[in-house]
Amino acid sequence: xxxxxxxxxxxxxxxxxxxxxxxxxxxxxxxxxxxxxxxxxxxxxxxxxxxxxxxxxxxxxxxxxxxxxxxxxxxxxxxxxxxxxxxxxxxxxxxxxxxxxxxxxxxxxxxxxxxxxxxxxxxxxxxxxxxxxxxxxxxxxxxxxxxxxxxxxxxxxxxxxxxxxxxxxxxxxxxxxxxxxxxxxxxxxxxxxxxxxxxxxxxxxxxxxxxxxxxxxxxxxxxxxxxxxxxxxxxxxxxxxxxxxxxxxxxxxxxxxxxxxxxxxxxxxxxxxxxxxxxxxxxxxxxxxxxxxxxxxxxxxxxxxxxxxxxxxxxxxxxxxxxxxxxxxxxxxxxxxxxxxxxxxxxxxxxxxxxxxxxxxxxxxxxxxxxxxxxxxxxxxxxxxxxxxxxxxxxxxxxxxxxxxxxxxxxxxxxxxxxxxxxxxxxxxxxxxxxxxxxxxxxxxxxxxxxxxxxxxxxxxxxxxxxxxxxxxxxxxxxxxxxxxxxxxxxxxxxxxxxx
Numbered sequence: 355x356x357x358x359x360x361x362x363x364x365x366x367x368x369x370x371x372x373x374x375x376x377x378x379x380x381x382x383x384x385x386x387x388x389x390x391x392x393x394x395x396x397x398x399x400x401x402x403x404x405x406x407x408x409x410x411x412x413x414x415x416x417x418x419x420x421x422x423x424x425x426x427x428x429x430x431x432x433x434x435x436x437x438x439x440x441x442x443x444x445x446x447x448x449x450x451x452x453x454x455x456x457x458x459x460x461x462x463x464x465x466x467x468x469x470x471x472x473x474x475x476x477x478x479x480x481x482x483x484x485x486x487x488x489x490x491x492x493x494x495x496x497x498x499x500x501x502x503x504x505x506x507x508x509x510x511x512x513x514x515x516x517x518x519x520x521x522x523x524x525x526x527x528x529x530x531x532x533x534x535x536x537x538x539x540x541x542x543x544x545x546x547x548x549x550x551x552x553x554x555x556x557x558x559x560x561x562x563x564x565x566x567x568x569x570x571x572x573x574x575x576x577x578x579x580x581x582x583x584x585x586x587x588x589x590x591x592x593x594x595x596x597x598x599x600x601x602x603x604x605x606x607x608x609x610x611x612x613x614x615x616x617x618x619x620x621x622x623x624x625x626x627x628x629x630x631x632x633x634x635x636x637x638x639x640x641x642x643x644x645x646x647x648x649x650x651x652x653x654x655x656x657x658x659x660x661x662x663x664x665x666x667x668x669x670x671x672x673x674x675x676x677x678x679x680x681x682x683x684x685x686x687x688x689x690x691x692x693x694x695x696x697x698x699x700x701x702x703x704x705x706x707x708x709x710x711x712x713x714x715x716x717x718x719x720x721x722x723x724x725x726x727x728x729x730x731x732x733x734x735x736x737x738x739x740x741x742x743x744x745x746x747x748x749x750x751x752x753x754x755x756x757x758x759x760x761x762x763x764x765x766x767x768x769x770x771x772x773x774x775x776x777x778x779x780x781x782x783x784x785x786x787x788x789x790x791x792x793x794x795x796x797x798x799x800x801x802x803x804x805x806x807x808x809x810x811x812x813x814x815x816x817x818x819x820x821x822x823x824x825x826x827x828x829x830x831x832x833x834x835x836x837x838x839x840x841x842x843x844x845x846x847x848x849x850x851x852x853x854x
Contacts, residue, residue, distance in 0.1 A: 426840040427528040429535035431545040433466045435482035442584045442629040449833030469519040496775035537578045543592040550597045586754045587779035604628045627828025633739030654744040665703040667745035688800035690724025700728040752780035761824040766816035788819035
C-alpha cells in the first residue's frame with residue numbers, strides 16, 4: 355500500500371474518531387425492542403368506536419379547559435442524524451393537529467445543524483453518514499459513549515461551546531404569541547442535558563418556578579420539558595435526564611433503563627410505542643376529514659397501478675444502503691424462475707425502493723429480468739405506507755422505524771443489514787416475534803422469500819404475528835398527553851398571574 359493510499363484510507367477514520375469523541379453522535383442510539391407482549395398499553399386492533407370516543411373525549415376536554423382562542427406553542431428539538439428523529443417530530447405535529455385542529459403551533463428545529471457554533475457541532479449529519487459507512491467505528495464509539503467518562507465529556511463539550519447558540523434557539527419566538535415555546539420536546543438523545551439547563555436558566559431569569567416537584571434536577575424550570583424516545587430496544591444514557599416532566603418510552607427495556615437513570619416510574623415514565631408517520635395510524639384517524647374507505651390489498655394495488663399478484667417490497671433505506679442491487683437482482687431472478695404456468699404473465703412482482711441511491715436505480719432498471727417476475731424500480735418515495743399496504747412481504751435493512759411500520763401493515767420481514775450497536779437488537783425482535791428472519795446472503799434471502807410466497811399458511815401466520823407486535827395508536831396517545839401537559843401548565847400560569 356502506498357503512502358497516498360494509506361492516507362486516503364485513514365483520513366475518514368481519523369475524522370470519525372475526532373468528531374465522535376466531541377459529539378458522541380446519534381449513532382449511539384440503540385437496538386430494537388418493543389413493549390412486552392404481556393402488558394401492551396393498547397391493543398393493535400382498535401375498534402372504530404373506540405377511536406371516535408377518544409377523539410370526542412379529547413376535544414370535549416380541550417374546549418372545557420381552555421380558551422377557544424388560545425394557541426399553544428411547541429418547540430421540538432432534534433437532529434437529522436438519520437430519518438427517524440424528524441419523522442417522529444413530524445408525526446407528533448400531525449397528531450396534535452389531528453386531535454386539536456388549529457390549536458398547536460409547532461417549531462421543529464435541527465438544533466445542531468442550525469445552531470451549532472462551528473465544526474463539528476454543525477456537521478452532525480455528515481458525521482452520521484460517515485460513521486454509517488464505517489460501521490465498526492459506530493459500534494466502537496457507542497460503547498465509549500456509554501462509559502461515564504464519555505458521557506461527562508459530551509456534557510462538558512456541549513456546555514462549553516453550545517450554551518449560548520442553543521440558548522438563542524430556545525428563545526426564538528412564535529408568530530402567534532411573540533413568546534418562546536409553552537412546552538419543549540426532545541426527540542434526540544443529545545437534546546436533553548444542555549437544553550434542560552438552558553430552560554431552567556431562562557425560567558429563572560423570568561421569575562419561573564416549577565412548584566417544587568421532587569424529581570426535578572433544575573429547580574427553577576417552569577416550562578414543561580418532555581422526552582420522546584425514538585429508539586426502541588435499548589437506548590443511550592443521554593436519552594434520560596431526571597429533570598424532565600415526562601419521558602415517553604416504547605418498550606419494557608427502555609422503561610427499565612429510564613428507571614435506572616433516576617426517572618420516576620410513577621410520575622415521569624410513560625410507555626406507549628414509537629411515534630410513526632400518519633399514513634400508518636388507524637385509518638379512521640389518518641383519513642379524518644376525507645371521504646375514503648379502508649384500503650384493501652387489491653384496491654391499494656389498483657391505486658398504485660401495479661399488478662394484483664404476490665408482491666415483494668425491497669427497501670434499502672433513504673440512502674439505499676445494504677447491497678440492495680445484489681439482493682434485488684438475485685431475488686428477482688429466483689422469483690422469475692419459479693413460473694409454473696405456460697402463459698406469458700408474470701407470477702410474482704417485485705418493487706425495489708432505492709431511496710437516494712441513483713447508481714442502484716440505474717443498474718436495476720437496465721437489467722433483463724426473467725418473464726416470471728415483474729420488476730418496478732423506484733427512487734425516493736413519500737408514500738411508503740401505500741407501497742407497504744400493497745405488498746405481501748418486505749425485504750429491508752433492520753431500521754426500527756421501518757420494522758415498526760411493517761408490523762402495522764402485517765408484513766413478514768426479511769432483514770438483510772443492520773448497524774452494529776444501534777440496530778443489532780432489531781433482529782431478535784423480529785425473529786422472536788415470529789414475523790421474519792435475518793440473512794445477509796442474497797441467495798439465502800431469495801430462497802427464503804420464495805418459500806414464504808409458496809406457503810399461504812406460513813404467510814398468514816407471520817402476518818398475524820406482525821400485527822400482534824404493532825402499536826399503531828402510539829403517536830396519538832403521546833400527543834394527547836403532550837396536549838394535556840400544555841393545557842394544564844398554561845392554565846396554572848394564568849392562575850398565578852391572576853393571584854398576583
